[in-house]
Amino acid sequence: METRPAKKPVLVTEISRAFTFEAAHRLPNVPEGHKCSRMHGHSYNVEVTIRGPLDPRLGWIVDFAELTAAWQPLHAQLDHRTLNDVPGLENPTSELLAAWIFERLTFPGARVVKIRVAETCTSACTVYPAED
Numbered sequence: 637m638e639t640r641p642a643k644k645p646v647l648v649t650e651i652s653r654a655f656t657f658e659a660a661h662r663l664p665n666v667p668e669g670h671k672c673s674r675m676h677g678h679s680y681n682v683e684v685t686i687r688g689p690l691d692p693r694l695g696w697i698v699d700f701a702e703l704t705a706a707w708q709p710l711h712a713q714l715d716h717r718t719l720n721d722v723p724g725l726e727n728p729t730s731e732l733l734a735a736w737i738f739e740r741l742t743f744p745g746a747r748v749v750k751i752r753v754a755e756t757c758t759s760a761c762t763v764y765p766a767e768d
């Protein structure tokens with residue numbers, strides 16, 4: 637009987653890194669009297685996930701430090717700001733903030749597959765690219 641060597645499974649690999657920033661916001665389009673129409677602040681948690689092939693020698697997609705380097709300019713635009721003042725974030729819901737971040741992060745040789753934004757410990761929004 638013929639025996640074949642076990643096939644190596646084809647794996648999809650993702651790496652993630654979490655970031656935090658502090659910011660104020662108000663939601664301008666909520667109904668009158670909604671608490672979020674008032675200016676208030678959050679300690680935001682953002683998780684960035686990328687997917688790509690492994691560098692055969694280094695054994696990683698990119699250095700985790702590359703995620704931090706890519707996040708840094710966005711952190712500078714968001715941290716200790718009023719989000720409503722940031723171009724493109726006039727209505728800074730978690731959903732629109734996650735999309736804003738998604739549109740601004742690129743990695744050579746890898747693609748962003750998930751951005752998760754948590755305003756509080758119990759509320760978060762995740763965006764993914766639509767299926768090709």
Ligand SMILES: Nc1nc2c(c(=O)[nH]1)N=C([C@H](O)[C@H](O)COP(=O)(O)OP(=O)(O)OP(=O)(O)O)CN2
Pocket residue numbers: 663672676728729730731755756758759
């Ligand atoms: N789908 C969304 N709903 C809400 C958003 C949002 O971005 N997307 N944002 C808010 C406000 O920013 C609010 O500050 C957060 O609301 P909430 O999760 O209710 O936070 P609390 O800590 O105040 O929760 P309580 O359970 O009321 O204490 C609202 N909704």
Ligand SMILES: [Zn+2]
Pocket residue numbers: 661672676677678755
């Ligand atoms: Zn809020």
